[in-house]
Amino acid sequence: PGPARCRRARKPRGVDSYGFERPEDFDYVTYEEFFSRYLVILTRRAIKWSKLLKRKNSIQKNLKVKRYIRKGIPNEHRALIWMVVSGAQANMEQNPGYYHKLLEGEKNDKLLEAIRTDMNRTFPDNIQFRKTADPCLQQTLYNVLVAYGHHNKAVGYCQGMNFIAGYLILITKDEEESFWLLDALIGRILPDFYSPAMMGLKMDQEVLGELVKMKVPAVAELMDRHGVMWTLVVSRWFICLFIDILPVETVLRIWDCLFYEGSKILFRVALTLIKQHQASILEATNFPDICDKFKEITKGMFVTECHTFMQKIFTEPGSLSMATINKLRETCRAKLLAQG
Amino acid sequence: PRGSPPPLPRGPSGVPAAPSPRPLGGPRPAVLAIPEGETGSVHKRGKPAESPPFPPRGLSCPSGGVFASGVMLVGDSGVGKTCLLVRFKDGAFLAGSFISTVGIDFRNKVLNVDGVKVKLQIWDTAGQERFRSVTHAYYRDAHALLLLYDVANKASFDNIQAWLTEIHEYAQQDVVLMLLGNKADSTQDRVVKREDGEKLAKEYGVPFMETSAKSGLNVDLAFTAIAKELKHRSMKLPNEPKFKLHDYVKKEVRSTGCCKS
Numbered sequence: 001p002g003p004a005r006c007r008r009a010r011k012p013r014g015v016d017s018y019g020f021e022r023p024e025d026f027d028y029v030t031y032e033e034f035f036s037r038y039l040v041i042l043t044r045r046a047i048k049w050s051k052l053l054k055r056k057n058s059i060q061k062n063l064k065v066k067r068y069i070r071k072g073i074p075n076e077h078r079a080l081i082w083m084v085v086s087g088a089q090a091n092m093e094q095n096p097g098y099y100h101k102l103l104e105g106e107k108n109d110k111l112l113e114a115i116r117t118d119m120n121r122t123f124p125d126n127i128q129f130r131k132t133a134d135p136c137l138q139q140t141l142y143n144v145l146v147a148y149g150h151h152n153k154a155v156g157y158c159q160g161m162n163f164i165a166g167y168l169i170l171i172t173k174d175e176e177e178s179f180w181l182l183d184a185l186i187g188r189i190l191p192d193f194y195s196p197a198m199m200g201l202k203m204d205q206e207v208l209g210e211l212v213k214m215k216v217p218a219v220a221e222l223m224d225r226h227g228v229m230w231t232l233v234v235s236r237w238f239i240c241l242f243i244d245i246l247p248v249e250t251v252l253r254i255w256d257c258l259f260y261e262g263s264k265i266l267f268r269v270a271l272t273l274i275k276q277h278q279a280s281i282l283e284a285t286n287f288p289d290i291c292d293k294f295k296e297i298t299k300g301m302f303v304t305e306c307h308t309f310m311q312k313i314f315t316e317p318g319s320l321s322m323a324t325i326n327k328l329r330e331t332c333r334a335k336l337l338a339q340g
Numbered sequence: 341p342r343g344s345p346p347p348l349p350r351g352p353s354g355v356p357a358a359p360s361p362r363p364l365g366g367p368r369p370a371v372l373a374i375p376e377g378e379t380g381s382v383h384k385r386g387k388p389a390e391s392p393p394f395p396p397r398g399l400s401c402p403s404g405g406v407f408a409s410g411v412m413l414v415g416d417s418g419v420g421k422t423c424l425l426v427r428f429k430d431g432a433f434l435a436g437s438f439i440s441t442v443g444i445d446f447r448n449k450v451l452n453v454d455g456v457k458v459k460l461q462i463w464d465t466a467g468q469e470r471f472r473s474v475t476h477a478y479y480r481d482a483h484a485l486l487l488l489y490d491v492a493n494k495a496s497f498d499n500i501q502a503w504l505t506e507i508h509e510y511a512q513q514d515v516v517l518m519l520l521g522n523k524a525d526s527t528q529d530r531v532v533k534r535e536d537g538e539k540l541a542k543e544y545g546v547p548f549m550e551t552s553a554k555s556g557l558n559v560d561l562a563f564t565a566i567a568k569e570l571k572h573r574s575m576k577l578p579n580e581p582k583f584k585l586h587d588y589v590k591k592e593v594r595s596t597g598c599c600k601s
Contacts, residue, residue: 114468117418121440131436159417159468160442196470229477235443244439287481288408288461291446 018170018248019128034305038249041307046074053077059084066260070310073256079172086184086259092176099176102147111149114157115142122162129166140169144178148186151179155186158194160239167243171252181259185241190263193239199336201238204263205230206332207325208270215317216275218282226287233294238266245298250306257310264325271317272309273297406450406457409570410481411563414503415488416496417467420522423553424488425464428563433554441466443474451564453571460567472506479510484517484566489537491521491550492529497536504544516569516585517546524550524557524596534595547589550596561592 014022022028045068052059052068059065059081073081083089092099119138123129128137144165149157164185168178186193192200209230213220223230236244241258242251246269257265274281277297284290303309413421422438429449446463463482465475487503489496500519507517521537523529534550541548547565551558565588572583 114417118440120436121438124437124439158470159440159466162440163442194470198470198473202473227481231474231477232444235474236445239442286408288410288448288459291461292448 015127016248019126020123020248021125021127030301031304034301038305038307042072042074045072046076049074049077061085061260069256069260070314072253072307072310075171075252078252078256079174079177082171082181082255082259083177086181087188088177088180088184091183092180099147099179102150103143105150107146108150108156111156112146115145115149115162118159118162122166126166126170128170137166137169140175140178141165143175144169144182147179148182151183152187155194156196158239161186161194163240163243167251167255184259189258199333201235202231202336203329203332204238204266205234206336207328208234208267210328210332211267211271211317211320212274215271216278219274219278222282222284222290226290228287228290233291234270237270237298241266242269246303247306250303250309253306253310254313264320264322265313267325268313268317268320271320272313273303275316276302276312406459407571407574408459408461409483409567410461410463410478411484411486411566412463412465412475412478412482413486413488414465414475414507415467415522416490416493416499419467419488419490419493419496420553421467421488422464424486424520424522424551424559424562425462427553427556427559429462431556433556435554443471444478449563451567453564453567456571456575458567458571460563462563476510479507480512482511482515483570485511485515486518486520486562486566487546488520488522489532490523491532491534491537492523492526494531497521497532497540500540516566516573518562518566518585518589519544519546519548520558520562521548521550523552523554525552525554547586549589549593552596557596558594561589561594565589565592 013024014026014028016022049068052065065085069081069085083092119142120131122138122141126137127133128135129141130136131138141162145157145161148161148165149155155161161182165178165182168181169175172178172181190200192198193204194201209220209223212223242254245251246254254265254269274297277293280297281290281293284293413425415421417440422441423433425447426438427433429447441464444463444465446461448459448461450457450459452458463478465471465478485507487500487507489500491497507515511517519537519541521532521534524534537548537550549558549562551562553559565585568583568588569585572580
C-alpha cells in the first residue's frame with residue numbers, strides 16, 4: 001500500500017490497494033493520519049525484512065522470525081512467508097501436479113452447486129472480484145474452492161471458506177499457492193472448524209467463554225446472566241478469521257501470526273477486543289444491547305491502528321499457554337460430546 | 341436430507357435424555373406478557389413433556405419506552421434472506437452487492453408502531469446446513485421468525501416442511517411465524533405458484549405472503565405486521581381491539597400479477 005491511495009479523499013468511492021471499495025462514510029482524514037504514521041513503520045520493517053531475506057536463502061522458524069512476523073510481514077513478502085511458515089510450500093513441492101489433477105478429476109455436482117451459489121456473493125465490494133473485472137478473480141476462486149472440496153472431502157465446502165480463499169488469492173495472486181495455504185488453514189491450523197459437525201469451532205467458542213471467565217470475569221457473568229451464547233457473537237469472528245469484521249490491514253497482520261503461531265492467535269484477538277472494551281460492554285443491560293456491543297467493539301480506531309493493535313494482543317490478555325488452552329479444549333470437547 | 345431435527349441426546353443407558361437446559365444463564369424474566377394460543381403462533385404439537393416451559397421473554401427499555409424484539413430470518417441458502425433484510429433496513433436493492441451470510445449476524449431497525457417505538461433486532465442466518473448448531477443458539481430468543489423460500493427454486497420450497505419441523509423443535513412455542521415466498525419478481529424463472537405457498541401456509545396455520553427484495557413488494561409489510569403483533573402482545577390496552585395478524589396480512593398484502601383474486 002502506498003500513499004497514493006490516501007489522496008482519494010474527494011472521490012465519491014475510493015478503492016484500497018487490495019481492490020476493496022471504501023464505504024461511503026469512510027473517514028479519510030482520520031485514516032490518512034493513521035496511515036502516514038503506519039507508513040514509517042512499514043518502511044522500517046521492509047528494510048529489516050529485506051536484510052533478513054538477503055542473508056538467508058531459506059527462512060526457518062525461529063524466535064527472530066517469530067518476532068519479525070509479530071511486527072508485520074511486508075506485503076511483498078507475505079505470500080512467501082505464509083507459504084514457508086505454514087508448511088504449504090513444502091506440501092506444494094512434495095506434490096507436484098496434484099492441484100491440477102484435482103481440477104481435472106471427476107466432480108461432485110452438489111459441491112459445485114454450493115460453491116456456485118456463493119460466487120457472486122464473495123466480495124462484491126472488491127473490484128477484482130466483479131464479473132466485469134479483467135482478470136476476474138471469480139474463476140480463480142471457483143477453482144481453488146472446487147479443488148479444495150475434492151481434496152478434503154470431509155470438509156467439502158463451508159461458507160466462509162470463500163472469503164478466506166478470496167483473501168489468499170488477493171495476497172498470493174496465485175491459484176495453486178492459495179490452494180495450499182487454504183489447506184494449511186483448514187486442514188492443520190483450524191482442524192474441524194469447517195467440517196459438517198464443526199466440532200473444532202464449537203470447542204473453541206466454548207474455550208473462549210472459559211478464557212473470558214478467567215480473564216474478564218465480569219463480562220462472562222454478564223453473558224451468563226442474560227443467556228447470550230458465545231456462538232451468537234463470535235462465530236463469525238472465528239469462521240471468517242476476522243474478515244469483514246476487522247479492517248483488511250488488521251486482518252492480514254492477524255493472519256501473519258496465525259500462519260506462524262496457530263489458532264491461539266484467534267483467542268488473543270478476541271480477548272483483547274473484549275478486555276479493552278470491558279467497561280463499554282458492561283453498560284449493556286439486556287440481550288440485544290449486549291449483541292450490539294459485540295459489534296461496536298470491532299469498529300473504530302482501536303482496530304484500525306493495526307500495529308498498536310497487534311502489540312496489544314500480546315500484552316492485554318496476559319499469558320495464554322498452550323497447556324492451558326489444550327486443557328480447556330479437552331474439557332470443552334468432553335462437555336460438547338456429552339451434550340450430544 | 342436437510343432439516344430433520346438432530347437425534348435427542350442419549351443418556352448413559354442409551355435412552356433419550358432430557359434436553360439439556362440452556363447452556364448459559366437461566367430463563368430471563370418475562371417483561372412482555374405474551375398470551376398463549378394467539379394468532380400467528382403456529383405450533384401444532386407441544387414441546388416434549390420434559391422440556392421446561394421457558395417463560396416468554398421480551399425485552400424493554402423502560403426509560404425510553406422502546407420495545408426490543410428479536411426477529412430471525414431462516415430458510416435455504418440463497419433464498420434472499422439478507423437481501424430482504426437490507427431492503428427493509430435501507431430501502432435498497434443492489435443486485436450483486438450481497439455477501440453470503442456466515443453463521444449468524446444481525447441488524448437493528450427501530451419502527452414506530454401506532455405511536456410506540458419497537459426496536460427489531462433482526463438476525464440473519466446462514467442457510468447452509470452445517471451452521472445449524474450456530475443458528476440454533478438464537479431460536480429460543482426469537483420472538484418472531486420469517487421463514488423464506490425462493491419462488492424460483494423448487495427445492496427451497498420443498499424444504500419448508502423440514503424447516504417447520506426444526507422450528508417446532510427449537511423455537512418458543514408461541515413464536516410469531518410467517519411464511520414468505522421471496523423473489524416474487526421472477527416471472528420466467530418462477531416454479532412455485534402463489535397458490536402453492538398459500539396452501540402450505542394454510543395447512544400450518546401460518547400467515548403467508550409473497551415478497552420481492554428487488555421490487556420491494558410486501559417487504560415493509562412483512563416486518564411491520566410482525567412488529568404490530570409483537571407490540572400488541574406485549575402491551576395490551578384494555579379497550580384496544582384485538583390485533584389479528586392473519587387478518588391484517590390478508591387485508592394489506594399486495595400481489596405481483598394483474599390477476600389478484
